[in-house]
Amino acid sequence: xxxxxxxxxxxxxxxxxxxxxxxxxxxxxxxxxxxxxxxxxxxxxxxxxxxxxxxxxxxxxxxxxxxxxxxxxxxxxxxxxxxxxxxxxxxxxxxxxxxxxxxxxxxxxxxxxxxxxxxxxxxxxxxxxxxxxxxxxxxxxxxxxxxxxxxxxxxxxxxxxxxxxxxxxxxxxxxxxxxxxxxxxxxxxxxxxxxxxxxxxxxxxxxxxxxxxxxxxxxxxxxxxxxxxxxxxxxxxxxxxxxxxxxxxxxxxxxxxxxxxxxxxxxxxxxxxxxxxxxxxxxxxxxxxxxxxxxxxxxxxxxxxxxxxxxxxxxxxxxxxxxxxxxxxxxxxxxxxxxxxxxxxxxxxxxxxxxxxxxxxxxxxx
Amino acid sequence: xxxxxxxxxxxxxxxxxxxxxxxxxxxxxxxxxxxxxxxxxxxxxxxxxxxxxxxxxxxxxxxxxxxxxxxxxxxxxxxxxxxxxxxxxxxxxxxxxxxxxxxxxxxxxxxxxxxxxxxxxxxxxxxxxxxxxxxxxxxxxxxxxxxxxxxxxxxxxxxxxxxxxxxxxxxxxxxxxxxxxxxxxxxxxxxxxxxxxxxxxxxxxxxxxxxxxxxxxxxxxxxxxxxxxxxxxxxxxxxxxxxxxxxxxxxxxxxxxxxxxxxxxxxxxxxxxxxxxxxxxxxxxxxxxxxxxxxxxxxxxxxxxxxxxxxxxxxxxxxxxxxxxxxxxxxxxxxxxxxxxxxxxxxxxxxxxxxxxxxxxxxxxx
Numbered sequence: 067x068x069x070x071x072x073x074x075x076x077x078x079x080x081x082x083x084x085x086x087x088x089x090x091x092x093x094x095x096x097x098x099x100x101x102x103x104x105x106x107x108x109x110x111x112x113x114x115x116x117x118x119x120x121x122x123x124x125x126x127x128x129x130x131x132x133x134x135x136x137x138x139x140x141x142x143x144x145x146x147x148x149x150x151x152x153x154x155x156x157x158x159x160x161x162x163x164x165x166x167x168x169x170x171x172x173x174x175x176x177x178x179x180x181x182x183x184x185x186x187x188x189x190x191x192x193x194x195x196x197x198x199x200x201x202x203x204x205x206x207x208x209x210x211x212x213x214x215x216x217x218x219x220x221x222x223x224x225x226x227x228x229x230x231x232x233x234x235x236x237x238x239x240x241x242x243x244x245x246x247x248x249x250x251x252x253x254x255x256x257x258x259x260x261x262x263x264x265x266x267x268x269x270x271x272x273x274x275x276x277x278x279x280x281x282x283x284x285x286x287x288x289x290x291x292x293x294x295x296x297x298x299x300x301x302x303x304x305x306x307x308x309x310x311x312x313x314x315x316x317x318x319x320x321x322x323x324x325x326x327x328x329x330x331x332x333x334x335x336x337x338x339x340x341x342x343x344x345x346x347x348x349x350x351x352x353x354x355x356x357x358x359x360x361x362x363x364x365x366x367x368x369x370x371x372x373x374x375x376x377x378x379x380x381x382x383x384x385x386x387x388x389x390x391x392x393x394x395x396x397x398x399x400x401x402x403x404x405x406x407x408x409x410x411x412x413x414x415x416x417x418x419x420x421x422x423x424x425x426x427x428x429x430x431x432x
Numbered sequence: 433x434x435x436x437x438x439x440x441x442x443x444x445x446x447x448x449x450x451x452x453x454x455x456x457x458x459x460x461x462x463x464x465x466x467x468x469x470x471x472x473x474x475x476x477x478x479x480x481x482x483x484x485x486x487x488x489x490x491x492x493x494x495x496x497x498x499x500x501x502x503x504x505x506x507x508x509x510x511x512x513x514x515x516x517x518x519x520x521x522x523x524x525x526x527x528x529x530x531x532x533x534x535x536x537x538x539x540x541x542x543x544x545x546x547x548x549x550x551x552x553x554x555x556x557x558x559x560x561x562x563x564x565x566x567x568x569x570x571x572x573x574x575x576x577x578x579x580x581x582x583x584x585x586x587x588x589x590x591x592x593x594x595x596x597x598x599x600x601x602x603x604x605x606x607x608x609x610x611x612x613x614x615x616x617x618x619x620x621x622x623x624x625x626x627x628x629x630x631x632x633x634x635x636x637x638x639x640x641x642x643x644x645x646x647x648x649x650x651x652x653x654x655x656x657x658x659x660x661x662x663x664x665x666x667x668x669x670x671x672x673x674x675x676x677x678x679x680x681x682x683x684x685x686x687x688x689x690x691x692x693x694x695x696x697x698x699x700x701x702x703x704x705x706x707x708x709x710x711x712x713x714x715x716x717x718x719x720x721x722x723x724x725x726x727x728x729x730x731x732x733x734x735x736x737x738x739x740x741x742x743x744x745x746x747x748x749x750x751x752x753x754x755x756x757x758x759x760x761x762x763x764x765x766x767x768x769x770x771x772x773x774x775x776x777x778x779x780x781x782x783x784x785x786x787x788x789x790x791x792x793x794x795x796x797x798x
Contacts, residue, residue, distance in 0.1 A: 150523065154516045161587035161759055189555070192582060192593045193673075216558060221527035227558045228594055307559075393527055 073292045077211065077299040079306055082231045086211060086295045088288055092238035093125050093199065097132020103234040105195055106168035108135045112156065112183035116143040117175035117201055120244055125174060125199065136172075137163060141182065145326075145336075148178045148217045150226060156186050170195040170233070176202035176249070177209035177336065181227070184215030188230030196232045201241035203253025203287075204337055207260065207294035210235050212302040212315075222393040223323050229307055237295070239287045250280060251373045252337025255318075258368055259340060260294045263317045264301070266411030268293050273364070276372050314413035317405040318344035321428070324390035328382060334375075341374035342431065347406065349427045355406035355414055364410065378431045387428065388421065439658045443577065443665040445672055448597045452577060452661045454654055458604035459491050459565065463498020469600040471561055472534035474501045478522065478549035482509040483541035483567055486610055491540060491565065502538075503529055507548065511692075511702075514544045514583045516592060522552050536561040536599070542568035542615070543575035543702065547593070550581025554596030562598045567607035569619025569653075570703055573626065573660035576601050578668040578681075588759040589689050595673055603661070605653045616646060617739045618703025621684075624734055625706060626660045629683045630667070632777030634659050639730070642738050680779035683771040684710035687794070690756035694748060700741075707740035708797065713772065715793045721772035721780055730776070744797045753794065754787065 072089035087099060109129075113122045122138045129136050139156055141147040171194050173183030180198050187196035198210035216227020242250065254276065261269030271293075272279070278286040298315065305312040322343030326334055334342075348365045351357035369376050391402055404419045438455035453465060475495075479488045488504045495502050505522055507513040537560050539549030546564050553562035564576035582593020608616065620642065627635030637659075638645070644652040664681065671678040688709030692700055700708075714731045717723035735742050757768055770785045 150516075150520045154520070157516065157592050158585055161585055161591060189592050189594055191591060192580065192595055214558065219524055219527055225527060225557060226523050226555050228555055229558055 073288060075292065075295040075299050077231070078303040079231060082213075084231060084233050084235065086235040086237060086299070088206070088237045088239065088291050088295065090238065090240040090284060090288075092236040093121060093241070094128050096125055096128040096199070096236060097134060099234060099236060100129065100134060100170075100197070101132065103197075105170045105197065105233060106166075107133065108165060109170035109172060110160070110163060110165070111136055111138045111172040111174050112141065112179055112186065113138060113174040114141050114143040114147065114176070114179050117179065121174060121199075121201060121241060125172070141179065145178055145218070148182055150217055150219070152182060153185055153189075153217055156182070157190055160186075160190050165190070165194065167191050167194065170197055172197045172199055173210075174199045174201065176200070176205045180205050180210050181215050181224070182217060184213075184230050184232070185217055185227055188215050188228040193230060196230055198232045198235040200235070200237055202245055203242055203250050203291070204256055205253075206237040206239070206242070206291045207253060208256040208298065210237065211295050211298045213306065222327050222390060225393070237291050239284065239291060242287055243282055247280075249335065250282070252335035254279060254290075254372050255337035255341040255344070255369065255374050257290050257294050258365065258372070259315075259317050259344060260297050262344070262365055262407060262410060263314045263405070263413040264297045264411060265293070266409070268297070269364075269410050273368055276368065280372060313403065313415055314405050317407070317413055318347045320391055320394055320402060320404055321346045321387075321424075323394060324387050325378065325382070327390045327393075328386055338375050341369040342376055342378055344369065345376040346378070346424075346427045346431050347404065349430060350404060350419060350423060351406040351408075353427075354419060354423065355408050355416060357407045357409060361407070361410045376431070378428055380432065384425070384428065388424065391424070439654060441658065441661040441665050443597075444669045445597060448579075450597060450599050450601065452601040452603060452665070454572070454603045454605060454657050454661065456604065456606040456650060456654075458602040459487060459607070460494050462491055462494040462565070462602060463500060465600060465602060466495065466500060466536075466563070467498065469563075471536045471563065471599060472532075473499065474531060475536035475538060476526070476529060476531070477502055477504045477538040477540050478507065478545055478552065479504060479540040480507050480509040480513065480542075480545050483545065487540060487565075487567060487607060491538070507545065511544055511584070514548055516583055516585070518548060519551055519555075519583055522548070523556055526552075526556050531556070531560070533557050533560065536563055538563045538565055539576075540565045540567065542566070542571045546571050546576050547581050547590070548583060550579075550596050550598070551583055551593055554581050554594040559596060562596055564598045564601040566601070566603055568611055569608055569616050569657075570622055571619075572603040572605070572608070572657045573619060574622040574664065576603065577661055577664045579672065588693050588756065591759070603657050605650065605657060608653055609648055613646070613739075615701065616648070618701035620645060620656075620738050621703035621707040621710070621735065621740050623656050623660050624731065624738070625681075625683050625710060626663050628710070628731055628773060628776060629680045629771070629779040630663045630777060631659070632775070634663070635730075635734075635776050639734055642734065646738060679769065679781055680771050683773070683779055684713050686757055686760055686768060686770055687712045687753075687790075689760060690753050691744065691748070693756045693759075694752055704741050707735045707742055708744055710735060711742040712744075712790075712793045712797050713770065715796060716770060716785060716789060717772040717774075719793075720785060720789065721774050721782060723773045723775060727773070727776045742797070744794055746798065750791070750794065754790065757790070
């Protein structure tokens with residue numbers, strides 16, 4: 067715990083190391099933390115049309131009070147903004163704003179704003195300092211940590227992007243009070259995933275406390291974000307560019323991403339797709355990696371209790387779903403790599419899962 | 433010298449180290465060198481409409497004979513292809529080609545193909561292995577080495593891009609036999625720059641041998657490319673991301689880039705703009721950094737003798753030229769940083785050059 071009452075998680079990546087601060091009221095304290103992180107005096111904030119009216123003015127005021135000069139660029143709310151078209155629109159606005167290599171880019175909002183702002187920061191002038199100010203549970207527990215940035219192509223999620231680590235992450239848990247409940251639940255799916263792959267104790271804590279988290283009790287929100295960031299920081303610190311360990315973060319994501327892609331990024335929230343994907347992956351784990359059936363059931367049960375979907379909708383064209391999985395970045399030589407669990411808290415990577423195995427569990431989960 | 437008669441320069445960047453091979457017939461030997469560099473079995477080649485008919489079939493045949501599977505994607509010839517629009521067009525084609533994270537992207541051609549292919553390689557699936565096969569003197573002596581990739585915005589050159597080091601560079605000097613003489617001269621401008629900033633002996637060698645180089649004598653072409661790559665490798669190896677030393681490579685480029693931008697990237701070749709920029713920068717160096725006037729004159733004389741322009745055309749709107757310079761990535765806090773010479777072979781960075789100083793030399797060079 068930092069002396070100011072915020073929690074603090076350090077992501078150790080050599081000269082690219084940075085701090086994640088977690089607590090209520092961090093947006094109001096932004097200038098102090100920007101100064102400590104040695105950010106330049108000028109920057110832009112990228113926010114979507116939902117988050118901009120809620121928090122952009124507050125962040126701008128806090129930074130301007132601290133002597134920073136910032137301008138807000140707004141994008142339409144929704145996953146469709148995570149496109150090359152939006153990235154280009156933003157990049158083409160930047161030359162007139164007087165930015166130089168020391169200027170910063172802030173991604174204020176959920177995963178879409180963060181991933182898009184990170185891509186813009188990673189490519190403008192071949193890389194500007196980047197700050198994440200996540201305002202959704204999903205972004206606070208997952209997408210704002212780790213340096214993955216990117217946009218979608220019509221054929222699949224995150225197919226274009228760069229690794230670009232932030233200089234600072236401010237996870238203001240106060241912002242979660244305004245988050246729609248469906249999004250809160252979707253973010254919670256990534257917390258469930260984090261416990262499932264890395265920390266059985268944290269998984270049990272989530273089972274015990276999920277109601278408090280979903281009721282937005284401040285202490286439980288902070289603890290959920292803190293532990294998820296700590297785990298993700300450990301995984302990313304060991305494997306920044308997904309050569310090995312980092313792949314375990316994709317538990318539930320191979321099928322999840324494909325479901326999202328076919329829903330055209332609009333029908334399912336990312337966390338909802340991951341919950342369905344975890345149902346499939348838990349079954350595959352029980353069958354092919356030795357996960358006790360009772361532990362597989364605990365994952366599905368916690369998802370359901372949290373109000374998350376776990377069933378593959380009837381509307382999906384299964385051949386198209388398998389095709390979408392093959393486009394996944396994790397595929398190597400056309401062969402899918404699956405993250406499976408040996409037990410709760412212990413993930414393994416498998417490339418022994420056949421198309422028939424996948425079809426079987428997808429049918430079971432319909 | 434390698435046992436196969438090729439010259440070899442190693443760029444030392446830790447785990448991102450790679451080799452530049454220089455010699456005649458390297459395209460025909462591509463499969464061997466791709467295998468040694470441990471590249472995957474599948475990839476794409478990006479070439480423009482000028483280079484594609486000359487060398488793409490040859491490279492494809494050489495790679496397919498060696499068991500590689502490659503597809504050629506063509507872009508229109510010319511600097512206008514170095515755009516976000518072209519990058520997007522290429523990126524959107526990739527998902528249907530069955531590439532995975534081990535697949536490679538080859539930039540075959542001049543700086544435009546190399547910079548654009550590098551940007552595509554650096555952003556697709558957050559980074560694919562990249563190979564440069566430069567076929568212009570400019571690309572062989574300069575743009576294919578160092579890992580800078582990118583595209584232009586309407587407001588300036590290379591404003592969007594990433595650092596993405598190649599895994600291998602094959603500089604087949606045989607390709608220079610088909611290069612239009614104007615482009616050969618433009619490439620030679622970067623060789624003059626390289627000698628001027630780093631190696632007075634090499635500069636003298638160029639003064640003595642420029643006629644042979646421009647007559648495309650094979651041995652002198654190889655030596656020019658080899659020494660330029662060696663120098664650039666030393667500079668980039670000491671400063672991969674342009675925190676310090678690397679900036680000296682921009683001698684002549686601050687004014688040069690602005691001239692290019694205002695000519696809409698079509699009126700002047702890059703090397704021609706750099707030659708004019710070097711004329712201005714040599715004068716600034718004599719006035720503000722102690723470069724002996726006789727050495728400043730040698731730079732201008734060698735440019736002229738090589739058939740390069742050294743005069744700022746009458747058509748330029750000077751206020752627009754100064755404005756374009758301010759957009760330069762090298763500007764910090766609105767202040768321009770200039771590369772000046774203390775003497776031939778010894779560059780320094782100066783931020784003491786005023787607008788009035790610049791206007792003065794630009795007027796002299798009109």
